Amino acid sequence: MTQQPSPNHLAASEREDAQVARLITWLSAMAIAFLIGIGSKAWFAGHPGHAWVLWGFAAVVMAEMAHYACTRNRTVQKAGLLLVVGSLFAYLIVSGGESNTGPLWFYVFPPLLFYLTSLKTGTAVLLFCYLMAVIVFQFPALPFVTAEYSTDFKIRFFATLSFESILCFTLEASRLKARNELVALAESHERAAKTDELTGLANRREMHNRLMAEFSRYQRAGHHFSIALIDLDLFKGINDRFGHDAGDQVLREFAATVQTIIRQTDVAARWGGEEFLLLLPDTSLLQALTLAERLRAEVAAMRFRFRGADLPVTISAGVCSIAKATSIDELLKQADVQLYSAKASGRNRIAPRVRTQNGTTTSA
Numbered sequence: 001m002t003q004q005p006s007p008n009h010l011a012a013s014e015r016e017d018a019q020v021a022r023l024i025t026w027l028s029a030m031a032i033a034f035l036i037g038i039g040s041k042a043w044f045a046g047h048p049g050h051a052w053v054l055w056g057f058a059a060v061v062m063a064e065m066a067h068y069a070c071t072r073n074r075t076v077q078k079a080g081l082l083l084v085v086g087s088l089f090a091y092l093i094v095s096g097g098e099s100n101t102g103p104l105w106f107y108v109f110p111p112l113l114f115y116l117t118s119l120k121t122g123t124a125v126l127l128f129c130y131l132m133a134v135i136v137f138q139f140p141a142l143p144f145v146t147a148e149y150s151t152d153f154k155i156r157f158f159a160t161l162s163f164e165s166i167l168c169f170t171l172e173a174s175r176l177k178a179r180n181e182l183v184a185l186a187e188s189h190e191r192a193a194k195t196d197e198l199t200g201l202a203n204r205r206e207m208h209n210r211l212m213a214e215f216s217r218y219q220r221a222g223h224h225f226s227i228a229l230i231d232l233d234l235f236k237g238i239n240d241r242f243g244h245d246a247g248d249q250v251l252r253e254f255a256a257t258v259q260t261i262i263r264q265t266d267v268a269a270r271w272g273g274e275e276f277l278l279l280l281p282d283t284s285l286l287q288a289l290t291l292a293e294r295l296r297a298e299v300a301a302m303r304f305r306f307r308g309a310d311l312p313v314t315i316s317a318g319v320c321s322i323a324k325a326t327s328i329d330e331l332l333k334q335a336d337v338q339l340y341s342a343k344a345s346g347r348n349r350i351a352p353r354v355r356t357q358n359g360t361t362t363s364a
């Protein structure tokens with residue numbers, strides 16, 4: 001199974017793409033200035049053919065810039081620049097440019113290539129360019145080759161270019177590694193800031209954000225939601241009789257049970273010590289009561305064990321729907337009042353108790 005890139009990775013890639021697009025725009029503008037300047041120099045030095053070729057390349061780069069300005073297509077922009085640069089360097093190697101210095105421009109290629117493409121694509125394109133250069137250097141008699149280079153030049157050219165390419169590859173590989181580690185670190189910090197360490201559920205701050213977001217959705221589009229405030233009954237007794245570790249294990253097991261019962265779109269959070277809050281989007285009061293009751297029955301029927309001892313675990317919950325409140329604070333207050341009433345009427349129950357059409361009540 002292929003792993004989906006995380007939102008943080010996608011955001012980092014998007015930022016990088018935008019940065020690359022800006023860089024290409026600047027490089028293209030500089031390339032146009034250089035090509036026109038060097039073309040003019042060639043013109044006045046009496047090499048009109050060379051001048052026209054360089055001006056032709058400048059015109060293609062201008063056309064590419066205009067295309068990008070109209071379409072904002074970054075893939076075409078990148079491919080276009082690499083194609084122009086590749087063709088220009090091929091021309092400079094076969095023609096020798098001015099005074100046989102054309103191949104020197106090739107040193108611009110490796111860093112640009114690795115930065116604009118991936119390490120794999122960059123290496124493949126570079127190897128292809130090496131092959132082309134070897135052919136041009138080895139077979140000066142080929143019809144399109146007009147330059148001839150000394151053996152010394154060829155050896156030094158390949159040696160220095162290989163050194164530069166390996167250096168660029170290594171630097172780009174470590175840049176990517178550092179970037180990925182940074183994104184992973186940011187992700188783990190982000191997760192830690194939203195999660196309760198003991199149970200792995202959302203923490204109070206994260207739940208508060210989710211409640212606010214759900215409330216805006218309700219105000220904007222009228223999507224109803226409900227909450228259930230759950231408290232483990234007589235939890236102090238469990239800690240006192242069986243120890244704090246037993247209490248911690250109960251909290252973890254209860255959190256795991258909650259996660260098997262709620263929907264994916266629901267949010268469960270540890271609201272306080274032994275208090276949990278469920279946010280149930282698109283859920284009416286009756287549906288929320290049914291879910292809370294199912295959870296209560298499940299917990300009451302479960303066997304919580306710690307070091308051979310059976311732990312008496314039950315829950316009480318207060319449920320409230322946004323239809324009965326005008327703000328998140330009021331909603332929480334009402335759920336708290338309901339929880340208090342569930343506790344007061346004997347614990348191991350859900351409040352409010354409502355009558356359904358067939359006369360039964362939804363909670364214990």
Ligand SMILES: Nc1nc2c(ncn2[C@@H]2O[C@H](COP(=O)(O)OP(=O)(O)OP(=O)(O)O)[C@@H](O)[C@H]2O)c(=O)[nH]1
Pocket residue numbers: 198231232233234235236237239243244245246247248251272273274343347
């Ligand atoms: N083991 C453990 N205990 C915790 C944690 N957080 C809070 N508690 C304990 O939970 C207990 C809550 O006790 P109380 O508020 O008196 O409530 P209760 O005993 O559950 O009684 P009722 O709520 O009235 O049913 C306290 O003893 C806290 O120390 C935790 O992270 N781990």
